[in-house]
Amino acid sequence: xxxxxxxxxxxxxxxxxxxxxxCNPISGHATLYWYQQILGQGPKLLIxxxxxxxxxxxQLPKDRFSAERLxxxxxxxxxxxxxxxxxxxxxxxxxxxxxxxxxxxxxxTRLSVL
Amino acid sequence: xxxxxxxxxxxxxxGAIVQINCTYQTSGFYGLSWYxxxxxxxxxxxxxxxxxxxxxxxxxxxxxxxxDSYGYLxxxxxxxxxxxxxxxxxxxxxxxxxxxxxxxxxRLQVQP
Numbered sequence: 302x303x304x305x306x307x308x309x310x311x312x313x314x315x316x317x318x319x320x321x322x323x324c325n326p327i328s329g330h331a332t333l334y335w336y337q338q339i340l341g342q343g344p345k346l347l348i349x350x351x352x353x354x355x356x357x358x359x360q361l362p363k364d365r366f367s368a369e370r371l372x373x374x375x376x377x378x379x380x381x382x383x384x385x386x387x388x389x390x391x392x393x394x395x396x397x398x399x400x401x402x403x404x405x406x407x408x409x410t411r412l413s414v415l
Numbered sequence: 416x417x418x419x420x421x422x423x424x425x426x427x428x429x430g431a432i433v434q435i436n437c438t439y440q441t442s443g444f445y446g447l448s449w450y451x452x453x454x455x456x457x458x459x460x461x462x463x464x465x466x467x468x469x470x471x472x473x474x475x476x477x478x479x480x481x482x483d484s485y486g487y488l489x490x491x492x493x494x495x496x497x498x499x500x501x502x503x504x505x506x507x508x509x510x511x512x513x514x515x516x517x518x519x520x521x522r523l524q525v526q527p
Contacts, residue, residue, distance in 0.1 A: 402515070406458045
Protein backbone atom coordinates (compact mmCIF):
# COMPACT_ATOMS: atom_id res chain seq x y z
CA UNK A 302 0.00 0.00 0.00
CA UNK A 303 1.43 3.38 -0.98
CA UNK A 304 2.00 5.88 1.80
CA UNK A 305 1.33 9.60 1.95
CA UNK A 306 3.18 11.33 -0.87
CA UNK A 307 4.44 14.91 -0.62
CA UNK A 308 6.36 17.16 -2.95
CA UNK A 309 8.69 18.86 -3.17
CA UNK A 310 10.97 17.48 -0.44
CA UNK A 311 12.91 20.73 -0.14
CA UNK A 312 12.23 24.32 -1.08
CA UNK A 313 14.29 27.45 -0.62
CA UNK A 314 12.68 30.84 -1.26
CA UNK A 315 13.20 34.44 -0.32
CA UNK A 316 10.87 36.25 2.03
CA UNK A 317 7.80 37.73 0.40
CA UNK A 318 7.81 35.05 -2.30
CA UNK A 319 5.05 32.49 -2.60
CA UNK A 320 5.32 28.71 -2.37
CA UNK A 321 3.01 25.73 -2.72
CA UNK A 322 3.18 22.20 -1.36
CA UNK A 323 1.35 19.17 -2.64
CA CYS A 324 0.04 16.10 -0.82
CA ASN A 325 -1.52 12.85 -1.97
CA PRO A 326 -2.97 10.88 0.96
CA ILE A 327 -3.35 7.14 1.32
CA SER A 328 -6.10 5.87 -0.96
CA GLY A 329 -9.45 5.74 0.82
CA HIS A 330 -8.45 8.05 3.66
CA ALA A 331 -11.13 10.69 3.98
CA THR A 332 -9.34 12.87 6.52
CA LEU A 333 -6.28 14.91 5.59
CA TYR A 334 -4.16 17.12 7.84
CA TRP A 335 -1.46 19.71 7.26
CA TYR A 336 0.99 20.25 10.12
CA GLN A 337 3.85 22.69 10.57
CA GLN A 338 6.89 21.39 12.43
CA ILE A 339 9.48 23.92 13.52
CA LEU A 340 12.90 22.50 14.36
CA GLY A 341 12.95 21.01 17.85
CA GLN A 342 9.17 21.09 18.26
CA GLY A 343 6.26 18.76 17.71
CA PRO A 344 3.98 19.02 14.70
CA LYS A 345 1.34 21.75 14.99
CA LEU A 346 -1.93 21.41 13.12
CA LEU A 347 -2.60 24.02 10.46
CA ILE A 348 -5.73 22.64 8.83
CA UNK A 349 -7.83 19.49 8.76
CA UNK A 350 -10.06 18.34 5.88
CA UNK A 351 -12.82 15.78 5.91
CA UNK A 352 -13.23 14.82 2.25
CA UNK A 353 -13.07 18.24 0.60
CA UNK A 354 -14.54 20.21 3.49
CA UNK A 355 -12.57 22.07 6.15
CA UNK A 356 -13.07 20.69 9.68
CA UNK A 357 -10.57 22.79 11.60
CA UNK A 358 -8.47 25.73 10.40
CA UNK A 359 -8.36 27.59 13.70
CA GLN A 360 -4.54 27.65 13.74
CA LEU A 361 -4.03 28.54 10.09
CA PRO A 362 -2.64 32.08 9.56
CA LYS A 363 -5.26 32.93 7.01
CA ASP A 364 -3.71 36.23 5.99
CA ARG A 365 -0.90 34.32 4.26
CA PHE A 366 -1.71 30.61 4.28
CA SER A 367 -4.37 28.88 2.21
CA ALA A 368 -5.19 25.27 1.50
CA GLU A 369 -7.58 23.34 -0.64
CA ARG A 370 -8.53 19.76 -1.24
CA LEU A 371 -10.29 19.47 -4.53
CA UNK A 372 -12.34 16.31 -5.17
CA UNK A 373 -11.52 15.09 -1.67
CA UNK A 374 -8.19 13.53 -2.61
CA UNK A 375 -5.03 15.59 -3.28
CA UNK A 376 -4.39 18.76 -1.35
CA UNK A 377 -2.23 21.85 -1.78
CA UNK A 378 -0.99 24.24 0.88
CA UNK A 379 0.12 27.71 -0.19
CA UNK A 380 2.00 30.46 1.55
CA UNK A 381 1.87 33.95 0.10
CA UNK A 382 3.86 35.97 1.00
CA UNK A 383 6.35 33.93 3.00
CA UNK A 384 8.04 35.23 6.13
CA UNK A 385 11.29 34.15 7.76
CA UNK A 386 9.38 32.48 10.58
CA UNK A 387 7.66 30.16 8.09
CA UNK A 388 10.87 28.17 7.81
CA UNK A 389 9.80 24.71 8.95
CA UNK A 390 8.88 21.23 7.76
CA UNK A 391 5.34 21.01 6.41
CA UNK A 392 3.88 17.58 7.04
CA UNK A 393 0.81 16.09 5.46
CA UNK A 394 -1.01 13.25 7.19
CA UNK A 395 -4.13 11.22 6.54
CA UNK A 396 -6.36 8.97 8.58
CA UNK A 397 -9.05 6.50 7.71
CA UNK A 398 -11.60 7.96 10.06
CA UNK A 399 -12.27 11.50 11.18
CA UNK A 400 -10.48 12.26 14.43
CA UNK A 401 -8.40 9.14 14.06
CA UNK A 402 -5.62 8.77 16.56
CA UNK A 403 -3.65 6.73 14.05
CA UNK A 404 -2.42 9.16 11.45
CA UNK A 405 -0.09 8.34 8.58
CA UNK A 406 2.43 11.02 7.77
CA UNK A 407 4.33 11.90 4.64
CA UNK A 408 8.03 12.69 4.78
CA UNK A 409 7.28 16.41 4.60
CA THR A 410 8.55 19.43 2.72
CA ARG A 411 11.44 21.29 4.33
CA LEU A 412 10.99 25.01 3.64
CA SER A 413 13.76 27.54 4.13
CA VAL A 414 12.83 31.19 3.84
CA LEU A 415 15.85 33.48 3.38
CA UNK B 416 -6.36 24.40 25.85
CA UNK B 417 -3.92 21.65 26.45
CA UNK B 418 -0.20 21.23 27.00
CA UNK B 419 2.03 18.19 27.06
CA UNK B 420 5.40 18.08 28.77
CA UNK B 421 8.19 15.69 27.85
CA UNK B 422 11.91 15.60 28.65
CA UNK B 423 13.87 17.11 25.79
CA UNK B 424 16.59 14.45 25.67
CA UNK B 425 17.29 10.97 26.98
CA UNK B 426 20.44 8.89 26.50
CA UNK B 427 20.73 5.13 27.00
CA UNK B 428 22.91 2.23 25.91
CA UNK B 429 22.12 -0.62 23.58
CA GLY B 430 20.19 -3.42 25.23
CA ALA B 431 18.95 -1.22 28.06
CA ILE B 432 15.41 -0.14 28.95
CA VAL B 433 14.35 3.49 28.77
CA GLN B 434 11.17 5.24 29.85
CA ILE B 435 9.97 8.49 28.26
CA ASN B 436 7.44 10.35 30.37
CA CYS B 437 4.63 12.61 29.25
CA THR B 438 2.56 14.78 31.57
CA TYR B 439 -0.36 16.70 30.24
CA GLN B 440 -2.90 19.36 31.11
CA THR B 441 -6.18 19.07 29.27
CA SER B 442 -9.79 19.27 30.25
CA GLY B 443 -10.62 16.02 28.48
CA PHE B 444 -9.21 13.80 25.80
CA TYR B 445 -9.89 10.54 24.02
CA GLY B 446 -6.52 8.91 24.52
CA LEU B 447 -2.74 9.27 24.53
CA SER B 448 -0.75 8.42 21.41
CA TRP B 449 2.96 7.98 20.79
CA TYR B 450 4.80 8.67 17.55
CA UNK B 451 8.41 8.06 16.52
CA UNK B 452 10.29 10.33 14.14
CA UNK B 453 13.78 9.72 12.78
CA UNK B 454 15.79 12.74 11.65
CA UNK B 455 14.44 13.91 8.30
CA UNK B 456 11.71 11.30 8.37
CA UNK B 457 7.97 11.10 8.82
CA UNK B 458 6.38 10.63 12.24
CA UNK B 459 5.14 7.05 12.55
CA UNK B 460 2.50 5.77 14.92
CA UNK B 461 3.74 3.56 17.77
CA UNK B 462 1.04 3.13 20.37
CA UNK B 463 -2.28 4.37 21.71
CA UNK B 464 -3.88 4.22 25.16
CA UNK B 465 -7.57 4.98 25.42
CA UNK B 466 -7.87 3.46 28.90
CA UNK B 467 -5.67 3.46 31.97
CA UNK B 468 -3.06 0.75 32.06
CA UNK B 469 -0.32 -0.77 29.99
CA UNK B 470 -0.41 -1.54 26.27
CA UNK B 471 2.35 -3.76 24.91
CA UNK B 472 3.50 -3.97 21.30
CA UNK B 473 6.68 -5.97 20.93
CA UNK B 474 9.61 -4.12 22.48
CA UNK B 475 7.49 -1.02 23.05
CA UNK B 476 4.92 -0.51 25.81
CA UNK B 477 2.85 2.53 26.68
CA UNK B 478 1.11 3.40 29.92
CA UNK B 479 -1.62 5.86 30.84
CA UNK B 480 -2.95 7.10 34.17
CA UNK B 481 -5.74 9.62 33.71
CA UNK B 482 -5.97 10.32 37.45
CA ASP B 483 -2.30 11.37 37.45
CA SER B 484 -2.43 13.11 34.04
CA TYR B 485 0.58 11.06 33.13
CA GLY B 486 1.73 8.53 30.61
CA TYR B 487 4.96 6.98 29.45
CA LEU B 488 6.53 5.05 26.62
CA UNK B 489 8.78 2.16 27.59
CA UNK B 490 11.36 0.89 25.13
CA UNK B 491 13.06 -2.41 25.95
CA UNK B 492 16.14 -4.10 24.49
CA UNK B 493 17.21 -0.83 22.94
CA UNK B 494 18.75 -0.95 19.48
CA UNK B 495 20.76 1.69 17.66
CA UNK B 496 17.87 2.17 15.24
CA UNK B 497 15.69 3.36 18.14
CA UNK B 498 17.65 6.63 18.15
CA UNK B 499 14.93 9.08 17.17
CA UNK B 500 12.51 11.65 18.57
CA UNK B 501 9.42 10.43 20.37
CA UNK B 502 6.25 12.50 20.66
CA UNK B 503 3.23 12.04 22.87
CA UNK B 504 -0.05 13.42 21.53
CA UNK B 505 -3.65 13.79 22.61
CA UNK B 506 -6.91 14.41 20.82
CA UNK B 507 -8.96 16.80 22.90
CA UNK B 508 -12.60 16.00 23.59
CA UNK B 509 -15.51 18.34 24.13
CA UNK B 510 -14.24 21.19 21.98
CA UNK B 511 -15.06 20.01 18.49
CA UNK B 512 -11.38 19.91 17.61
CA UNK B 513 -10.52 16.52 16.26
CA UNK B 514 -6.84 16.76 15.42
CA UNK B 515 -3.90 15.69 17.54
CA UNK B 516 -1.93 18.06 19.76
CA UNK B 517 1.70 16.96 20.06
CA UNK B 518 4.25 17.46 22.80
CA UNK B 519 7.63 18.97 21.94
CA UNK B 520 9.26 15.58 21.69
CA UNK B 521 12.01 13.64 23.44
CA ARG B 522 15.20 12.99 21.54
CA LEU B 523 16.52 9.52 22.38
CA GLN B 524 20.17 8.74 21.76
CA VAL B 525 21.14 5.09 21.95
CA GLN B 526 24.85 4.56 22.47
CA PRO B 527 26.85 1.38 21.78
